[in-house]
Structures are given as structure tokens and as C-alpha cells.
Amino acid sequence: MEQSVEQMTNVTATPVSDQPLPLARFKVLELTLARAGPTAARHLADWGADVLRVEPPMALSNAEDYTGRRFGPDRLNLHRNKKSMTLNLKEPEGRAIFMKLVEQSDVIIENMRANVKHRLGIDYESVSKVNPRIVYGSISGFGQTGPYKDRAGVDQIVQGMAGLMSVTGHPGQGPVRAGIPVIDLTAGGFLAQGIMVALLEREVTGKGRWVHTSLLESMIAMLDFQAARYLMAGEVAGQAGNNHPTSIPTGLFPASDGQILLGAAGDRLWIRFCQAAGCEEFLTDERYSTSGARLKNRDELNEKIGQITKQKSMQYWFDVLSEAGVPCGPINTIDKVFEDKQVQHVGMTMAVHHDTLGDLNMVAQPYNIEGHDKYIRCAPPSLGEQTDDVLKSLGYTPEQITDLHERTIV
Template sequence: MKRIGTNGALSRFRVLDLSQVRAGPTCVKQLADFGADVIKVEPPDSVDRQELYVGERDGADMINLHRNKRSITLDLKSPACHAILMDLVAQADVVVENFRPEVKARLGLDYDSLSRRNPRIILVSISGFGQDGPYMKRPGFDQILQGMCGLMSATGFADGQPVRAGAAVIDMVTGLYAALGAMTALLERQTSGRGQWVQCSLLHSGIALMDFQAARCALEGEIPERVGNDHPTSMPTSAYPTSNGHINVGAGGDKQWQALCRAIGQAGLAHDARFRSNADRIANRAELNAILLEAFSGETTETWMDRLLQADVPAGPIYRMDQTLRDPQVVHQQIIKTVPHPRRTVVSLIDQAIRLSRTPAQLHGTLEDKGGSNEDVLRELGYRHDAVHDGLNAMRGHP
């Protein structure tokens, strides 16, 4: 498949995607959606193997992660395939990989090797724990790092066990940091003319994700505890059951607290000595939640949404995923887009979250069939007829 979408914000860049699982593909997806020519490098297995934690090629996760990409097949242990890859590196701008550090060096894909072939290349390396140190050889996966970065210890109810987040948040944030790093390096290259090595780890990204919780511990020695759905430093900010579901309420600050008291028909509660200030409300959160739980359980979520929004109290329903996708604002914003698929006719994908007014992201299609661009890429590299024939055999794993 020849590249498509040549008028995007990043259309002048070529990206080689050597990554698997989620963090690396999340990084590359950001670049692909804005028009970069992304070539996914895959092993030439005779039967498509599932990508770890991502599933079948025609499954929702794989389709959503790998849209807007071409595909070539290379056995990175083969000298012939390695030569093809290095020819690609010579013409590329960014390489994204998530090999363990020692594997990268063994395959000759370390930054020094790549930069000797192309001094302008930007290598984005994503790892579980970093490129050096005592944990550098450990495998790193989202849930493992959710535990190690402090997220799970701060998630869940006080009398329960640590709980993982319901999404792969460490993988996602690492991928986004990696994409930011790649684009920062591309911007700097305009001045220096030189590439550089961008490194992101799930461990560091996870700690960064903890933000104020990590900062409070580092600066003040405060260890965050599990407080369920309550906000640790602002009350009442929590989730409450209604007569037909659940609702989130975020009445931060005294003004919103007073408005909430009026909205639930208990204006005098704002002057109760137990709840006058935010510090009082945090200290007496159990008593406060008991009062609010009883109040909210008497009406539907829809009734409370009307009352709270009229009172200018931040609130929102707690949706199942299907309800989220049907929400009027989600529909209006066209957050779900459809694209063609060779075997499923059309598929629905989550649109790029960043919106640019003049050069917006575009979803052109899903990842092509494995190796679909083998011949096109060889010809783009300038290979002549016999070399194309030999190259295709190498790319397919044939001697």
C-alpha cells in the first residue's frame, strides 16, 4: 500500500514502528493520526501471531491502536532483513521500539548504531524500568507498574485491597510522554540538525502520573491512603448512589459546598460546625458522606443532574461504557469515527483527542495486512528489479 494522507501536520516525517503491546503503539498512533508515514515492522510469521495483551489483528484493540499504518515484514535476526531495516533508518526520522535494552543492543538497534547510519535519526525507546539500573532487565507491564508507582496503593476503599485502575493508564501515559518526546526532539532538530535518543519508562511515567500524590510524599512525607471515591484533599468530592444509578459530585470550595447544601434542601448544613471549612469536611468525611448518601439515594440521577447543574455544582453521571458512547456531547463532538476495513466493512475507532484547527488529525484506515507494503517500501528505497525479488524473499522469511 502506498502511503496515504500526505497533507497532515506531520506528513513530512517517516516513522518506523518496531514496538508492540500498548505504550509504543500509543506513541506511534499520535504521530500517525497527524499524517506521519508510519511503517510498522512485523515478524514474517506464516500465521499472524497475536500481539501480547492486544489480541487478534482484526480485533478492536489492535485495529484502534494501529490505524493509519503501513506494514512490512522483517526478521530482525536476519542479516538481509537487518540491511533493509538500516536502509529504512537512513531515510527515516523516528524509530520507536520497546525492546529490553540488551535485546536492542544485540539486534544492532541501539542509538549509536542507528545514528551512525543516520545522524538525524530520533530513537524513541520505551521500557518498563529504564535503560540502565538494577531493574533494567525486568519485563514491565501496565499492572505491574500500577502497583510499583503507588497508584494501586492509593486506589480502592480504605477497608479493602489495593485496586488497579480500570484502564491501562501507565501504558497510555507513557505512550503520550514518548510522543511528546519525539515531537520535542523533531522540533529541536530543526536548529541543531541532529537527532537524539528519547527514553521513557513505565516506572517514571507512572510516578509522574501520580502528580500531587507523589509530590506530597516527596515534599511533605505524606503517604496517600485509599479513600474510595472521595477526593483526598477536597470534600465533598465523591460518588454517591442515586435511586437508579450513581453520580459524581465535585463541590470543591465553600461557595460550591453552600450551593450543594441548598440543592439538596439542607441549606443549614453549610453552617454545621463539622462541615464549615474544607478541612472540617475532610476530617469528618464519614459523617458528611452518610448525610449525602441518604440525600442522593432518594432521587434519580437525572433529577440530581438537573438540580446540581442549575445550582452550578459540578456533577456527572457514572456511565457504563456503552452509555458513554451514546452521551449527546460525545455524539456531538464526533469522538467515535468510522473507517473502512477489508474484512469488517467499516469499524468504529476513537478519534484523536487533540484537535488542530488547520491541520487536524485524520483517520484514513486500519493497519493493512501483514507485509502489505513490502514491495512498495523496497521500491521507495530505490531497489532495482533483482534486488526487489531478493528483498521480498528475505522479508517473507525465505532463504
């Protein structure tokens, strides 16, 4: 498997041009743990923002957590293109250093519990007095106000509370979590988007904003049509397994050598599928001739489609249905995803060199801006790697820096 990973990596960390990335003019202070906050900062860092992670000194960190945070593959992927300095924000001198950084920065990103930043004196109201242009981005579990504002929230807990687990899995199976931290990733994306909106507004007003979201709000927004079904029609969605809740036929079907995913919902695709699969008689059968009828008779229809698809190979159906314009595809394991020729073509893998771990393959940004290279500029930093450089830039002498280290201020 190691050889196939090397072979699939056809994009390097070297930029094709020297043109500055779109966000290169912005400085970001990142005060985050876990995944949602770092994801928001990574979106900005990947497109050129100068992101400085401000983290507790090693002496104040849990060693086991430190090791996982630094060298777990998921953590490495979170913190590429960033810098790191250590700073003890519980000490007045640490907060004073932080406020000096605030003066020079454009964005702060944090995902503390709602009351923690106020206790430390680094909340939006406090930092905006130092820099009124600051855009302050916050992610919490449940919101900055309200009855749950001080509760800890993590991805899986909110998957349950916000309804995702109730619609994931097979009917009667019981609630099932999604296989990725979908809420953390979504909240991070929403916050990055909100920060960009506030930065655009700042170009007109000259003033910053407090931008905040929560895992709860983000997941409810991601419910999308399932939420709309309830709000507008009173329908409480349940588990539908591999079937689409409303679009029929969409789901998993047998082939002679495996399984295929098929999406032939809507009259146009339904006609194309029936013609390509040689089952035109379904088009005039009143049980399947309309979308409503197909939904009503879904189980029976799926069984009949399966009797047809299992007679031919997966590749046969991919070729025939793709030619007919009917969405279809395989169920790939993660390794097969990155062996796929289209995945390799669009460059979803990028290489970067890490001084300790050597060459690493990382997941690329999913969107492209023509004229810019979405390369990974640098590997994740070691804890506090840029601490001394940052302090020097603020005017501290070597003797002062040594003293700050000895007193665990940094």
C-alpha cells in the same frame, strides 16, 4: 446494540479539506509490540506522520499472537493510519534494508528490552551514525540503565510497583488494578510528546536525540499530587474508594433511581451545593463549614448528603446542580458513554473501512487543532502489506524482492 453503534457514528474517515496534516513531513519507523510503543506511534500517525511498522515475517511470528495482533479490536485501534512491512532484523541483509530506511526517516520508535536493540545493532548509537538527524524514541519497563534495565515490565506489574494499586479501590479491600492499561497509554503519550520536543530542537540544531521513558517513570509522574503529598508532607496515601483523597465532598451518592457523582469540594462549590440542595444549615455547622472540618468529618457528612440526594431522581440532581455550577454526572457503562449526546457532538467515534472486516468504528484523537480534520485516513494494515512497495522505493527489483521473501529476509 449494533444499531445504536451505527447511529452514534457521525464522523467519517473522509477529510473535509485537502490541507496536509501537521506531521505529514515526518517519516517514522515503528519497531514495537504490545501497547505502549504502538500508542506513541499512533499519536504521530493520527496527525499525518508516515508511520511504517517494521515487523517479523509471518514465518517467524507466533500464529496465535499474529491473529490477536491483527484482528482484536484493541489492536486494530492501535494501528490505524499506519503501514506495515516485514523484515527479519536478525539477518545481516534485513539490518541492511533497515539502515536504508533509517537514512530516509526522521523518527524511530521501539519498546524492546534495553539490551535487545544493542544485540541487533539497531540502537541509537548505531543508527545515528547512519542518520545523525534521527530522533530515536524508546519505551522500556524500568529504564535504559540501572538494576532493573533488563527486566520485562508490563502495565499491571508496574501499576503495583509504582504505587497505583495501593491507592485504587476501597479501604481494606486490598490492592486493585485500574480498569484500563493506564501506564501503557500514559508512557506512549509521554514518548510522543518527548519526540515532538526533540523534533522541534532539531529544527534549530540539525541533530537528533535519543528520547526515552519507561512504564515506571511514567506511572510515578502520573501519581502527581499523591506523590507530592509524600515527598513534601510525608503523607502515604491509601485507598479512598469513591471519595476523593483530600477534596470533600467528592464521590458517589445515592439518588432515588440510581447513583450520582458529585464534586462540591472547596468553599465556593460547597456553598453552591448547599444552596441548590436546600441544606444551607451545613454552611454554619462547625463540623462542615471549612474544608479541614469536612475532611475530618467526611463519613458523617457523606451520610447526611446521601440522605438528601436519595430523595430525588438522578435527572433532578443533574439539572439542579448543573444549573448551580456544581460538577455532577452519572456512572456510565462503556455503551452509555458512546450514546451520550456530548460524546457524539465532539466526535470521539470515527469510522474507517477495513478490506477484511468491513466498516469499523474507532476511538478518535482527544484533542483538536482548529483548521485540521482529525480523521482516520486508513484502516490498520495487514502484516507486511506495504513490504514490496517499500522495497521497490529502495531500488530492489521484482526478482530481488521475490528472493528476499523466499529466504525469509522479509
